[in-house]
Amino acid sequence: MTDGCLVEMRGIVTRFGEETVHKGIDLCLQRGEVLGLVGGSGSGKTTLLREMIGLLRPTAGEVRVFDIDILTASMRELAGLRQRWGVLFQHGALFSALPVADNVAFPLREFGIRDERLIRRIVDLKLSLVGLTPRDGRRMPAELSGGMIKRVALARALAMEPELLLLDEPTSGLDPVASERFVELIDSLRRDLALTVALVTHDLDTLADLCDRIAVLAEHRLVAIGDLAEVRAVDHPFIRSYFHGTRGRRAAGEQPVAEHG
Amino acid sequence: MLLSGDFRLRHLAGRSMRGLRRQLRRYGTADVQWDLRQVGRLDSAGATLLWQAWAERRPRALVLRPEQEALFERLEQLPAPTAPRRAAQLARPIIGVGERIFGIGADLRDWAWLVGRLLLDVLYLLVHPRQIPLKEISAHLTKVGARALPITGLVGLLIGVVLSYLSSRQLQQFGGEAFLVYLMGFGVTRELGPLLAAILVAGRSGSSMTAELGVMRVTEELDALVALGISPTIRLVLPKVIGLAIALPLLVVWTDAMAILGGMLIAKAELNMTFAQYLSDLPDAIPLGTFWMGMYKAATFGMLIAMVASHYGLRIEPNTESLGRETTNSVVAAITIVILADAVFAILLRDVGWYD
Numbered sequence: 001m002t003d004g005c006l007v008e009m010r011g012i013v014t015r016f017g018e019e020t021v022h023k024g025i026d027l028c029l030q031r032g033e034v035l036g037l038v039g040g041s042g043s044g045k046t047t048l049l050r051e052m053i054g055l056l057r058p059t060a061g062e063v064r065v066f067d068i069d070i071l072t073a074s075m076r077e078l079a080g081l082r083q084r085w086g087v088l089f090q091h092g093a094l095f096s097a098l099p100v101a102d103n104v105a106f107p108l109r110e111f112g113i114r115d116e117r118l119i120r121r122i123v124d125l126k127l128s129l130v131g132l133t134p135r136d137g138r139r140m141p142a143e144l145s146g147g148m149i150k151r152v153a154l155a156r157a158l159a160m161e162p163e164l165l166l167l168d169e170p171t172s173g174l175d176p177v178a179s180e181r182f183v184e185l186i187d188s189l190r191r192d193l194a195l196t197v198a199l200v201t202h203d204l205d206t207l208a209d210l211c212d213r214i215a216v217l218a219e220h221r222l223v224a225i226g227d228l229a230e231v232r233a234v235d236h237p238f239i240r241s242y243f244h245g246t247r248g249r250r251a252a253g254e255q256p257v258a259e260h261g
Numbered sequence: 262m263l264l265s266g267d268f269r270l271r272h273l274a275g276r277s278m279r280g281l282r283r284q285l286r287r288y289g290t291a292d293v294q295w296d297l298r299q300v301g302r303l304d305s306a307g308a309t310l311l312w313q314a315w316a317e318r319r320p321r322a323l324v325l326r327p328e329q330e331a332l333f334e335r336l337e338q339l340p341a342p343t344a345p346r347r348a349a350q351l352a353r354p355i356i357g358v359g360e361r362i363f364g365i366g367a368d369l370r371d372w373a374w375l376v377g378r379l380l381l382d383v384l385y386l387l388v389h390p391r392q393i394p395l396k397e398i399s400a401h402l403t404k405v406g407a408r409a410l411p412i413t414g415l416v417g418l419l420i421g422v423v424l425s426y427l428s429s430r431q432l433q434q435f436g437g438e439a440f441l442v443y444l445m446g447f448g449v450t451r452e453l454g455p456l457l458a459a460i461l462v463a464g465r466s467g468s469s470m471t472a473e474l475g476v477m478r479v480t481e482e483l484d485a486l487v488a489l490g491i492s493p494t495i496r497l498v499l500p501k502v503i504g505l506a507i508a509l510p511l512l513v514v515w516t517d518a519m520a521i522l523g524g525m526l527i528a529k530a531e532l533n534m535t536f537a538q539y540l541s542d543l544p545d546a547i548p549l550g551t552f553w554m555g556m557y558k559a560a561t562f563g564m565l566i567a568m569v570a571s572h573y574g575l576r577i578e579p580n581t582e583s584l585g586r587e588t589t590n591s592v593v594a595a596i597t598i599v600i601l602a603d604a605v606f607a608i609l610l611r612d613v614g615w616y617d
């Protein structure tokens with residue numbers, strides 16, 4: 001593994017028809033780190049995550065996960081990989097026909113665990129991990145609020161004890177308190193379970209509190225990567241407007257400045 | 262008890278786990294000291310396995326590494342597992358029957374609601390003719406009418422060929438070849454054409470109408486319409502009903518024509534009847550009353566199919582399973598209702614449209 005890269009992307013180019021989304025992206029997700037991916041809406045963050053797990057083939061470039069080239073990997077290798085990562089999709093992507101508990105149990109049953117008593121308890125544990133009770137397990141996805149959908153989706157992503165966690169906008173649509181709890185939760189998980197996390201977010205507080213490094217996607221490229229201070233020091237229009245607005249400064253712990261001073 | 266090795270989810274599915282689990286079950290609740298310090302990797306699935314072996318209680322003597330502590334603390338805080346309710350299990354069949362019966366009641370109520378709603382909508386549109394959803398109606402005419410021409414035509418032609426072939430063989434036996442035209446013209450326009458076209462349309466358009474409404478429920482588009490102050494029945498259901506009421510009679514004319522054409526080909530091939538002969542007998546073979554009866558039937562079938570499809574579509578719950586189930590129900594119900602309605606027509610109109 002080159003310098004401990006858990007996920008390594010090289011020269012990623014992505015095109016949808018005429019539209020170019022990525023023009024040569026190089027990214028290394030190091031073992032044990034939390035990497036935040038930021039960028040404007042439609043800048044291709046979700047697309048990049050999807051390419052990491054082989055849901056989408058980049059037009060050109062190389063993707064290696066756990067040191068396996070997923071573009072050329074065999075079915076067996078891919079099946080092995082899929083047990084080692086957990087994904088939280090932007091809109092939850094819960095199975096609408098299954099109750100919450102079965103959604104979380106789904107990967108376990110697929111994996112071949114037959115002991116229903118054990119499965120039920122693991123599900124209870126995962127639900128409690130994301131702040132839900134076993135009673136919530138009986139509800140259907142359509143009955144859940146947006147925040148609960150995110151939590152259930154996270155519980156499902158954690159069901160297989162993944163080493164790599166990919167989160168697409170985990171805190172968008174949550175109220176500030178819930179979003180803070182979510183950040184604490186992921187922070188404690190990554191410490192307890194030695195997780196490597198890549199997460200897409202628009203939330204500056206999440207970036208400041210959780211991420212070891214931040215990658216900024218703009219103009220089809222990664223215009224900056226590094227810790228918060230390093231990224232903020234980069235001179236780029238997007239970074240200026242994103243990190244140096246009032247909210248950006250507040251998240252970075254600066255004293256509020258008088259706007260009309 | 263000294264444990265070592267990895268206790269991880271990865272290993273829990275395999276066969277090799279069996280022996281370990283049997284041992285755990287044997288010693289799980291015994292009064293021994295448990296030492297987990299030698300365990301390599303322990304994840305929450307592995308911890309849960311041990312926890313269950315200990316009957317969900319911390320053994321009196323348990324030695325852990327600090328990082329393992331957190332896992333078991335979390336397990337300790339879980340509420341006790343709820344036992345599945347026994348009585349409910351036994352009563353299942355009875356509950357099932359009850360649910361079925363109440364389900365029929367709810368079904369009828371929904372159906373009455375839909376019919377009433379459509380009537381009110383029609384009255385409303387008579388007063389506000391500007392709001393008649395003409396664009397939607399015309400779109401449906403293309404979708405359910407024009408696009409169905411190839412399949413109804415093909416099936417009509419083939420059935421016409423098969424039917425006239427069989428009939429011509431029978432008629433030949435007692436020299437009644439000349440009556441093939443009458444058999445085809447009368448039978449096809451009165452019964453076969455309308456029924457055939459209706460069943461094809463029920464399968465083809467009924468299912469897609471149900472699925473369309475269902476997906477709109479799943480994606481909350483129905484709620485969005487209501488929130489915008491637009492009546493889903495006027496905008497979505499009524500165009501389907503009117504569209505099919507217009508399109509199905511037209512499709513029936515087309516299906517009739519293709520079936521009769523099939524008969525004409527067979528008449529030539531099997532009975533040496535010329536096309537001119539066949540066609541000149543045709544007007545006599547189809548009494549006007551019978552033709553119009555076919556049209557009325559077709560219009561009724563069309564409305565029934567659209568209403569059944571909408572009824573089931575609006576009932577769909579926001580999940581994928583319900584979507585599949587109700588779509589199937591919709592097609593089955595539409596075809597059944599079409600055939601039932603056909604029987605009712607046959608009885609009510611038994612004296613209409615015969616030869617003078």
Ligand SMILES: Nc1ncnc2c1ncn2[C@@H]1O[C@H](COP(=O)(O)OP(=O)(O)O)[C@@H](O)[C@H]1O
Nearest residue numbers: 016019021039040041042043044045046047048
């Ligand atoms: N399957 C697709 N087909 C065509 N275009 C797509 C597809 N998926 C994404 N795109 C386009 O790629 C761009 C990036 O999308 P996405 O990765 O979802 O952005 P975001 O950064 O908001 O997550 C958008 O302009 C979108 O229109």
Ligand SMILES: [Mg+2]
Nearest residue numbers: 045046047090
């Ligand atoms: Mg996105």
